[in-house]
Amino acid sequence: MRTPYVLIVGCGRLGSHLANLLSAQAHRVVVIDRNEAAFARLSAESFSGFRVVGDASEPAVLRKAGIEKSDLLITATHEDNLNLMVALVAKRVFAVPHVMARVYDPARERLYHDLGVETVCPTLVAAEHFFDLLSRAAGSGGGAK
Amino acid sequence: MKAILVGAGRPLYFLAQTFRRKDHAVTLIVRDAAESSWLANQSDATVVHGDGSNDRVLEDAGARSADLVLAATANDADNLIICQQARARFAVPRAVALVNDPDNQAIFAALGVDAISPSMTVASLVEQWATCDRVTHLVPAGNGKVTISEVTLGDSFAFAGRPIAELGFPRDALIAVVMRDAETLVPRGDTKLQRGDRVLLVALAESHGLALQLLTGGG
């Protein structure tokens, strides 16, 4: 398969890091943010994608960012509800093949799954990683002081 | 009917009072703590303090037994998710969102959520009143896509005595009923309209203006 076309909504900590990471791996990346200043987080060396200033809840902005040819869209703004709304529009209106939404509140994941949106919850991912590290530490004899 | 209204400020207060006056059981969900205690003092509705897009808060407000959820916050995304939660998690029979940005009405419809745009509704009402004082009973239907209005044909009506077919009416506008004196008739293409007739006009929103123009001015 050709390199995926990835649309990232929100250029905050997660959005910008992901954009830098994917762009460095030669993915085609477009980042949307309401606030142009947010693009300062993009790395001059690794990011070679496109930036679109605009409100991603407007279909015209999503079109301008090339949503119709994107393989994956991930929403990573600071608002859970906006993330879910844009994800739903991407999935149901534009039929984007893969849609993910960042979710802050782990208790919300169920709603997203009910609506057919994949999620990434940094809190859950971090908790799992923490448990892995703990199991390793305990397994290597570090436990029970 | 048991209604849950989600929103803020005086608009929510007046909405609550309107529902209460019609004897509906009303629960309000308000995000701001100070405001929720203000509303609890002001109105006799039950007030739940919290984020209405959170399923636990909706549950506390009694979503399981609610007949209606009206999401009327200032944030369209919040309103959309409130309705999705109400429908998906609690099977509330009717969940309606207010959209602040009129363009979101079409998006919400595509996502299966009923939406009302207050600004669009007010604008179209005012527009009709401003252009034509002979129009009464303006009723939006079909999610605002259809307007039903009653028009009295005045002196400026240019097609008096001529068959409806000659009006050059837009395709998606229809004169449903003609009321003349005590008589009420369902018109056909050859029915001749007269000044003083009251007609019931049904039209899609985009053709409503042109149809009205033909009936009131003839231009």
Added chain:
Amino acid sequence: MDIVHSDATVSRLSVVIVGCGRLGSLAARRLYEAGSHVQVIDRSAASCGVLPPSLAAAARIGDPLLPDVLRAGGIDEADCCLAATENDTLNAAVAMMCSRLFCVGLTLACIADQPRARSYRRLGIDVLCTVELAAAKVVERIRQIAV
């Protein structure tokens, strides 16, 4: 290689969790359910309300930068300390104190900002960067899609 969560090994551990936000409270709850000895430290009693009652009752309320507060939270006996307040810098400072002053075997500072996480690593602090971990999950998902 995936390491399967083994409650049996984790349950032998004594863990101090500083900061009872989303991550801190989730980690505390899971460890508690796994049978570990968990102690939570937070500046505010209110944020500990989300914990299981016995954990909330045992929580230490105070400034985690004060050695006495950490001691009262059982840092001397701890095998692990997770610094998970909302403040990246505070987490780094707590982690440094726990590892260098109290010689806790495994100390982790939760850092939301990725560039900051990189710079703290250079200072020798073990960092759990939520943004990096979440991004890695997305990249992994894209790899699956692209195959």
